[in-house]
Amino acid sequence: MKICWVTPFVLRSSIGRVSAEVAKQLATRGHQVEILRCEDQNDPAEPLHPTALPVHHWRAYDLARLRAEFDVVVVNIGDNYPFHAGVFAILDAAPCLGIFHDFYIYNLFSGWLYYNGLDYRRHDAEIVATYGPAAQPHAVAVRSGQMLDMGEIAQHLPMTEWLAGRCEAALAHARFYAPKLEAACAGPVAVTPLCCPDRATPPGPPKAKSQLTLTTVGVMNPNKRVADVIQALGGSEALKGCIYRLVGPISDEERARLEALAAEVGFANLVIDGAVDDETLDRRLDEADIMIALRKPVLEGASGSACEGMLSGRPTVVARAGFYGELPDELVFKVDGEIVVEALRATLERLVADAPLRFKTGQAARAWALENLNAARYAEAVEALAEVQVTSRPLLAVGRRIGGELSAMGLAEADPAAARIGATLQRLFAPLPQ
Incomplete structure (x- = not known):
């Protein structure tokens, strides 16, 4: 087949990292593959993921070629408009196979409205066209600021169906949101685990030490529930001696909030790295003893950070919700989706006290991830x-x-x-x- 693979491809994009590996594998399987970047702007200063395949940017590409020259156009869809601005024109240009990395794409929808100068009337019209007249009150509530909780928006207006209805086929990374795709997409829908390429220098087994390190990676927004972890650590004598390290982009406001909370609960070992390069991330994974990949609400179709935790061979703590709830029970440590601090504290105390359990579970998780999450x-x-x-x-x-x-x-x-x-x-x- 001749395949056009549509994706953000700047080095900052985790979807781009996955795309580089999967496109390479498709080419190895005998397909002709070209990469079409879908970021809003083509910034020459932005480094791209390395690839030997042809790469184009959608703004400098004749989209009429998609229907005429390719058997399949695969469009990676995520909840970030600047990274995915081109998918709308591409979905109009050719029948597409949509890969839905997030089941909640209201932010993508909102960005599409804003960047195209569309007002509340178009906002409400698209929601009603997607969910029917009964959704009109929810449309008014969310645009007027009466509905601010992301979990509530995800429950009523995830907008997954908005783009699934424009796809000829669709791929989900977990079963929990596949019915949304099946309800809107006229063609075939499949479910397969997220690809998470193993790192070139994977960390070895955790080294024996007296002070354990708990690590969370990714963008540090409130739905990562870092505050709940800090409260769990601060309320336990068995956990106060651990280091809790945050590795990933964080706003000044969120940093100040978390540091103030740590001081309030008496937890003195919070370390906030902020954004890091791949070499530093490898080092932080190597230093980790326990990975924490919580979400509430769950908005993504799958979690790269949870997959990274499993690939690192570390025991990984997740919420029993969405994609995380579908991971094998024996390979991760699940807390209730509501993330009750006392239950989280008990899980962490158990892990900190039991080195053989940490090692055994981490090794089993890595073996499973290598077999199931590869390109x-x-x-x-x-x-x-x-x-x-x-x-x-x-x-x-x-x-x-x-x-x-x-x-x-x-x-x-x-x-x-x-x-x-x-x-x-x-x-x-x-x-x-x-």
Whole structure:
């Protein structure tokens, strides 16, 4: 197949890092692959992920070529408009296979409105078109500031279906949000674990030491629940001697808030690194004894930081919710999705006290991650879905035509005749036996 792989590709993008590895694997499997960058701007000063494949930026590319020259256009969709601004024009230009890295893409939707100068009327119209008239009060509440909690917005207006309906096929990284894609995408939908390439210099087993290090990596926003961890550490004599290290971008406001909380609860070993390069991240993973990858609310389809924790061979603490809840119970340490501080404290105390448990679980988690989160396995899953997408096109084309005619005749969507016609089309277009 000739594949156009659409992705942010600047070095800062974790989706770009995954894309570089998966695109390479697809090329190794015999496909012709080109990378089409979808960042809003093409900044020549921004370094890109290394690749031997052709790379273009969507603003300098004739998008009409997508339909004419490629068998499959794979679009990586995340909740960051500056990184994904080009996906809208690309979805309009050709039938696409959408990879939904986040199940909550309201921020992408909001950015699309803002950068295109669209007002509240378009905001409400898109939400009603996606979820029906009953969603109008939620649309008004969120744009007017009455609904500010991200968990509540994710419950009512994740906007996943908004773009899934514009895709010919869709890929999820966890089962919990696959039904949203299936409800909106007319074509095939598949689920496969996130690809998380192993690092070139993976850390070895944690070294024996008297002072253990607990580590959280990624962008330090409030839904990472770092404050809950600090409260758990500060309220336990068994944990106060540990180091808690934060590795990843953090705002000055969030840094000050967390430092003030640590002082308030009497926890003196908070270390905030901020943003770091890959070499420093490797070193911090090597120094870690326990990885903490909590989320509330869960907004992403999968978590790179949780996958990194498992690949590092460290015991990893997660919430029992969304993608995290689907990880094998024996490979991670789950706390309730509500993240009760007392329960979190008990889990951490258990891990700090039991070195053999930490080592055994960490090694098992790394073995599982190496087998399930690698680029070769992910490329195979994308390839399989793309093949189903291509072979489904005649069925989808006929279905759209007949559906339009039935709708014009006034046949309701829930009419039993519609189900019978759909089943007949499925039989007519079923693959021939090999």
